[in-house]
Structures are given as structure tokens and as C-alpha cells.
Amino acid sequence: MSAMAQEVRPAGSRLEWLGMIAATIAVVGALGFYVVAHSDEHSTEPIYDWQVSAFAGLTGPDQAIYNSLHTVKDEIPFIYDDINQFNEPGQKFHWPNLTDFQDWLLPPFYKDTSWEQQGSLTWTLFEPLPEGEMQGTTMYLGTDGKLPGQGSFLLTIGHVHAGFTNTNAMVIWWISKNHMEMPQSGFRDGLILKGWREVVPYSGAAEVKRLFGADAAERAKAQFKGFPPDGTVPDASTSSDGGSTDNASGDSASADAAATKAAEVEQLIQNALGGQDTEKGK
Amino acid sequence: MLLRTVAVGVLAFATLGAPAQAKTLRVGITLHPYYSFVANIVGDRARVIPLIDSDANPHGYAPQPADMIRMQAMDVMVVNGIGHDTWAFEILDAAGMRNKLKLIYANDGVSLIPVAGDPSGEKVVNPHTFISTTAAIQQVYTIARALGELDPENATFFRDNARHYALEIRKLRGEFDAKIAGADLSKFRCASMHSGYDYIMQELGLQVSAVIEPRHGVEPTARQLAETIDRIKAANVNVLFAEKYFASKLSDTIRDATGVRMYSISHISSGPYTKGKFIEEMRENLTTIATAIRESAKS
Numbered sequence: 001m002s003a004m005a006q007e008v009r010p011a012g013s014r015l016e017w018l019g020m021i022a023a024t025i026a027v028v029g030a031l032g033f034y035v036v037a038h039s040d041e042h043s044t045e046p047i048y049d050w051q052v053s054a055f056a057g058l059t060g061p062d063q064a065i066y067n068s069l070h071t072v073k074d075e076i077p078f079i080y081d082d083i084n085q086f087n088e089p090g091q092k093f094h095w096p097n098l099t100d101f102q103d104w105l106l107p108p109f110y111k112d113t114s115w116e117q118q119g120s121l122t123w124t125l126f127e128p129l130p131e132g133e134m135q136g137t138t139m140y141l142g143t144d145g146k147l148p149g150q151g152s153f154l155l156t157i158g159h160v161h162a163g164f165t166n167t168n169a170m171v172i173w174w175i176s177k178n179h180m181e182m183p184q185s186g187f188r189d190g191l192i193l194k195g196w197r198e199v200v201p202y203s204g205a206a207e208v209k210r211l212f213g214a215d216a217a218e219r220a221k222a223q224f225k226g227f228p229p230d231g232t233v234p235d236a237s238t239s240s241d242g243g244s245t246d247n248a249s250g251d252s253a254s255a256d257a258a259a260t261k262a263a264e265v266e267q268l269i270q271n272a273l274g275g276q277d278t279e280k281g282k
Numbered sequence: 283m284l285l286r287t288v289a290v291g292v293l294a295f296a297t298l299g300a301p302a303q304a305k306t307l308r309v310g311i312t313l314h315p316y317y318s319f320v321a322n323i324v325g326d327r328a329r330v331i332p333l334i335d336s337d338a339n340p341h342g343y344a345p346q347p348a349d350m351i352r353m354q355a356m357d358v359m360v361v362n363g364i365g366h367d368t369w370a371f372e373i374l375d376a377a378g379m380r381n382k383l384k385l386i387y388a389n390d391g392v393s394l395i396p397v398a399g400d401p402s403g404e405k406v407v408n409p410h411t412f413i414s415t416t417a418a419i420q421q422v423y424t425i426a427r428a429l430g431e432l433d434p435e436n437a438t439f440f441r442d443n444a445r446h447y448a449l450e451i452r453k454l455r456g457e458f459d460a461k462i463a464g465a466d467l468s469k470f471r472c473a474s475m476h477s478g479y480d481y482i483m484q485e486l487g488l489q490v491s492a493v494i495e496p497r498h499g500v501e502p503t504a505r506q507l508a509e510t511i512d513r514i515k516a517a518n519v520n521v522l523f524a525e526k527y528f529a530s531k532l533s534d535t536i537r538d539a540t541g542v543r544m545y546s547i548s549h550i551s552s553g554p555y556t557k558g559k560f561i562e563e564m565r566e567n568l569t570t571i572a573t574a575i576r577e578s579a580k581s
Contacts, residue, residue: 054393056405063395064484070393071420078445105452107416107485112459117467117487204389207364207407212371265355268348274336274554 047200050192052174055202061118062151065142066172066199068108069155073170076157079104095138095157097125108142108153119145121153126182137186144179152180154196172199307433310356312367313340315412315550316388316425318560320360322447323426327436331356332555333370339527340551343369350377358384358432360425364394365409386428388412388421397477398490406497413550414481415455415564419448454564458486461572466579472521473514473542475533478549479523482567491517494536501532514540520581521545521574527552545574 047053054066079096087093101109101123108115109123121142128138143152151174158169171188173196183191188198208216307328311317320330333349333356334340353359353373361370363385374380389411396405411417426444430437472483473492483490492513496502502510514522519542524533526546537544547570548563556562 055396055407060489061487064487067393067395067484068416070391071416071423074391074420074423075448105449105456107455110455112455113462113467114455114459114485114487201393202407204364204387204392204394204411207389207394208387211364265351268351269331269355271348272332272335272352272555 050197051200052197053202054199058174058199061145061147062153062174064114064118065108065121065153066174066201069153069172070201072106072108072155073172075104075106076170079106095125095127098123109140119147119150121145121150124182126186139182139186141180141182149176150178151176152178154180154183154191156186156191173197174199307429308355308357309429310353310359310383311555312359312361312370313412313551314553314555315418315560316360316362316421317555318557319388319418319422319425319447320429321557323422323429323440323443324436325439325443327439328429328433330555333359333373336554337552340367340369345369345373345376349373353377353379353383356383358386358429360386360388362389362409362412363387364389364407364411366412384432386425388425391424392417392420395480395484397493398480398483399473399477399493408477408480410478410549411481412560413478413547413564413567414485415451416485417481418560418564419451422448422451450561451564454561454568455485457565458568458572461569462575465572465576467575469581470521470575470578471517471519472523472574473510473517473519473536474523474547475525475530478525479547479567482564482571486571488571491519494532501530507532507535511536511539514542520578523547523571523574525549543574543577545570547571 047057052058054063054070058066076096079100080093083096083100084093096104098109102111104110105112108118108121111120115121122144123140123142126139126141138157140155141152142154145152154173154175156171156173158171173191175194175196177195183194183196185191307324308331309320309324309328310331310333311320312333314336317330317332320328324330331352333352334343334346335348350373354377359370361367371380374383389409392411394407394411397408400406411421422444426440430440433440467488470488471491472488473494474480474483474490475493476495477493480490492510494502494507494510496506514536519540522533522536522540522542522544524530524544524546526548533544536542547567550560550563553559
């Protein structure tokens with residue numbers, strides 16, 4: 001008795017195929033919609049639901065306040081060092097308060113006309129407790145802006161130590177609500193659950209990637225490695241491709257020619273300067 | 283093509299002619315503000331070399347052979363990198379120095395904003411980050427950090443100078459504030475000839491209602507101009523900021539059609555390269571804006 005294979009098709013197989021196709025279209029369509037809805041041409045990184053783009057998502061005064069806060073991230077470590085450098089042994093390090101920021105004329109905290117034009121946000125500092133759950137989370141809350149539709153801001157600073165320069169420890173949050181209380185916790189998940197959204201800048205680095213390719217900034221940075229080769233700045237007489245331009249043979253005619261050319265290059269530089277600043281760095 | 287043709291000759295010339303200033307970092311720059319930034323950061327511990335002549339217009343600049351020679355004399359070059367010095371990259375290519383000359387992208391850490399007042403609503407990156415205070419400070423820090431990586435012995439010196447310079451820039455805001463004390467800003471409505479002033483206006487909390495140029499360096503068509511004039515009238519714009527260095531009859535046309543007061547603002551992109559240029563011209567710009575605010579309050 002020979003075995004005979006018989007294909008048995010379920011009565012609903014045609015419907016199953018149609019269902020599969022429909023499901024595939026639905027999934028692909030949903031993915032496409034998600035990508036379109038969550039990206040813009042000026043974003044090289046995805047923007048998640050719990051984030052907002054400073055470039056495309058914030059407008060007017062809120063965008064201005066964010067951009068000031070973004071630069072503050074570079075300044076706070078410096079001010080922190082300044083105000084703590086003469087601490088007595090055992091004295092607690094403290095974060096710059098709102099008075100310190102007035103001394104440093106630091107927007108968006110500094111109360112000038114720009115601050116008024118941008119809604120006169122009320123800023124409050126929450127310093128971390130020495131121990132316990134809140135250890136290491138410093139927060140600056142900016143809220144109660146006077147402009148219609150204005151949101152609130154929160155700058156959180158993670159656990160860092162004296163001398164830090166890692167601005168990644170600082171995160172800027174925004175919420176569309178005009179009034180917010182200081183959060184009980186500075187932890188990310190808790191803030192997201194409360195409706196805070198991390199603000200993501202569209203930075204020059206991202207634009208460079210868009211214009212020159214994803215590895216442009218990395219390429220530029222890679223060139224820094226090994227420079228200067230032995231901890232000293234290369235001699236100016238070494239050309240950029242590593243070849244020496246010194247006249248090692250000591251031939252006086254060649255040396256004169258090199259000196260002449262050097263003088264001509266110098267003249268070109270002076271021409272470009274417009275006859276000013278002939279000394280180094282002036 | 284012409285550049286490529288002459289490149290071989292000038293490169294040989296430049297290689298021979300590299301200035302022999304031993305162990306001094308030679309920092310190239312593409313735009314005037316970057317000359318001031320770098321000069322204030324490095325003091326007398328490095329040399330600042332402009333890529334193009336001081337009187338060249340950086341808008342639509344056509345690279346010259348001399349640029350390549352100067353480029354050869356640089357150890358590193360500070361660039362805007364986001365659209366205001368695209369010609370620098372042409373020079374890099376023509377000189378065969380792409381991926382050879384070290385670059386510092388000054389805007390790496392800047393949070394960019396779109397061009398204001400674009401009627402299409404399209405969000406186009408504004409590359410004029412250097413006509414500002416806060417965005418300028420961000421660039422000063424970025425440059426100082428990068429130069430410190432190149433020259434670790436002077437890193438602290440560069441950082442301290444950057445901080446001092448940042449405070450000097452910030453003081454400009456204080457001076458501006460004193461000049462507009464008590465002025466009624468509610469009547470101030472401005473438009474600008476091009477998008478160069480968006481960063482400083484945003485930092486001051488002032489809104490630009492319309493920009494005349496549809497794109498950077500592109501004059502509007504007759505129809506676009508008519509539409510812009512309509513928008514200026516509809517928005518009750520009473521101030522028009524024009525470019526100090528690049529006069530245009532267009533601004534006169536708009537003034538005549540709308541009755542706006544016209545003021546000139548510096549793009550900080552012409553004249554001799556100097557250490558003090560950025561602060562001086564930004565102070566002048568802020569004084570002009572303060573004057574415009576005070577005069578609009580009277581109307």
C-alpha cells in the first residue's frame with residue numbers, strides 16, 4: 001500500500017490569508033504612522049513619548065527658557081566649585097541658590113527684563129538630603145509663569161561629586177502645566193508618571209550629522225586622539241600630513257627659500273586679519 | 283574646479299611656507315565672532331588665524347587660493363558647521379585637508395532654534411548662533427574645552443579665560459537692561475531683513491514677527507515681498523532691523539510701504555578681526571535694539 005500525501009486545506013484558509021495580509025498591513029501602517037508622528041527632519045535621534053523636542057516641540061518663551069537652562073548646565077559645575085572652594089573642613093558642600101545666580105547674572109534665573117518678558121517664572125531650589133532616598137538629587141523648579149499657555153521647568157542634577165564636569169548628570173524637564181509643586185522625587189520614572197517630559201535639544205552636533213553624515217563629529221573628535229603626540233603641540237614647521245618641512249640638509253639656499261615662503265604665508269595671514277592684531281591672540 | 287586646479291600649486295607653496303612658530307597652537311577660524319572667542323580664550327598662548335580675508339562677505343563666499351595657504355598654516359580650525367561657513371568645507375576639499383585638519387564644531391552643544399517668522403511654518407535650522415549672548419557663551423565653552431583637549435597644559439588657562447569672557451558677554455545683557463528700564467515693551471513689534479537676529483531676540487524675550495528673506499541670502503520674489511508687507515501691516519510691526527554691513531534697497535522699499543522705523547544691526551561679519559570685535563558689536567547691537575524699543579514705546 002503506497003502512502004499518499006493529501007493536502008487538506010481548512011475551509012477558512014482563504015480567510016486566514018486575508019487576515020494575515022490585513023494584519024501585516026495594519027502593523028506596517030501603524031509603525032509608519034508612529035515614525036512619522038514621532039520624528040521630524042531635524043531629528044537624528046528618536047523622540048520618545050516621555051520626551052519633547054526643544055526645536056520642534058517648544059515655542060516662544062518656553063523655548064528661550066530651555067535654551068538658557070541648557071547653557072546653565074555648563075555653568076553650574078563652575079559656580080558650584082567657586083562657592084565651595086573655601087569651605088571649612090567638614091562643611092557641607094552646597095548647590096548655588098537663586099541669590100548666587102543673581103550674582104552671576106545667570107538666565108533664566110536672573111531677574112531682568114528678559115526674565116519678565118519670558119513670563120517671570122518663580123524658581124525654587126531643592127537641595128538633596130545628606131542621606132536617604134533623596135540623596136544626590138538636586139532640583140531647580142521653575143513654575144507659575146505669567147504668560148498664557150506657559151509650562152513649568154525642572155532641572156534635576158543627579159548624584160555627582162566635587163569637581164564634576166559631567167553635564168549628563170543634569171536633565172531638563174518640562175510640563176505643559178503652568179503650576180507645579182516641587183516633586184517628591186527626582187527619579188526619572190516618577191517624574192514621567194507625573195507628566196514631566198525630558199526636553200531634548202536639537203544640537204549643532206545633530207545638525208552636523210545631518211549635513212555631513214553620522215560620523216562627522218566622531219571623525220573630527222578622532223583626530224584629537226594622539227594630538228599632541230607627546231604632550232606638546234607640534235612644531236609649526238611640521239606640515240599637517242606629518243611630513244617635515246624643515247630643511248634638514250642645511251642647504252642655505254633652500255633655507256632661504258623656506259624663509260621667504262614663510263614670510264609670504266605670514267603676509268597672507270596679515271592680509272586676512274585686515275592689518276590688525278599682529279600679535280598672538282590679540 | 284578652478285580651486286582644484288590651483289590647489290596642487292598652492293599646497294606645495296604652503297607646505298614650504300608654514301610659519302615656524304615652535305610649539306604654539308595655531309587655531310584657524312572661519313567667522314569674525316570665532317576670532318574674538320578664540321582670542322579671548324587662548325590669550326597669548328596660541329595664535330588665531332582667519333581662513334578668509336576680513337572684508338570678505340561670508341554669505342556665498344567664493345573660496346580663494348590664499349585661503350588654502352592659510353589653512354595649511356593651521357593646527358585646528360573652529361567652524362560654525364551648521365550652514366554659515368559651508369565654503370570652509372569646500373576649501374577643505376580643495377586643499378585635500380578634509381579629515382586631516384582638526385575641526386572644532388563650535389555649535390556642538392548649542393540648542394538650535396528654527397528661523398522665526400517663516401510663513402510656511404517649516405522649521406528650518408537657524409545657523410546664526412553667534413549673534414547672541416547665551417548661545418555665544420555655549421560656543422565659547424565648547425571651543426575652550428576642545429582646545430584644552432588639544433593643549434592639556436593650558437586647559438585650565440583656557441577654561442578660566444572662557445569663564446571670564448562669558449561673564450563679560452553676560453554683562454552686555456545688564457547694560458541692555460539698564461537702557462530699557464521703565465520702557466513699555468508692549469508696543470514693540472519687529473521684523474528683520476534676514477534671520478540673523480533670532481537668537482539674540484529670543485534671549486531678550488522679544489519676538490520677530492516676520493523675516494523678509496525667504497531663505498538665508500535669498501531675496502524674496504515680488505509676490506513674496508508683497509505677502510510679507512501684508513504680514514507686517516497685519517502684525518502692526520513698527521520696527522525693521524536691517525543688516526549694517528550689507529545694505530539693501532529692499533529695506534527702503536519695505537519702510538516706504540509700511541511706515542516702519544528702520545535700524546541697522548551688525549552681523550559681526552566684516553571689518554578687521556579683533557579680540558574685542560564681538561563684545562563691541564554686540565554692545566552696539568543691543569544699544570540699537572534698546573533705542574528701537576524706547577522709540578516704539580513713544581509712538
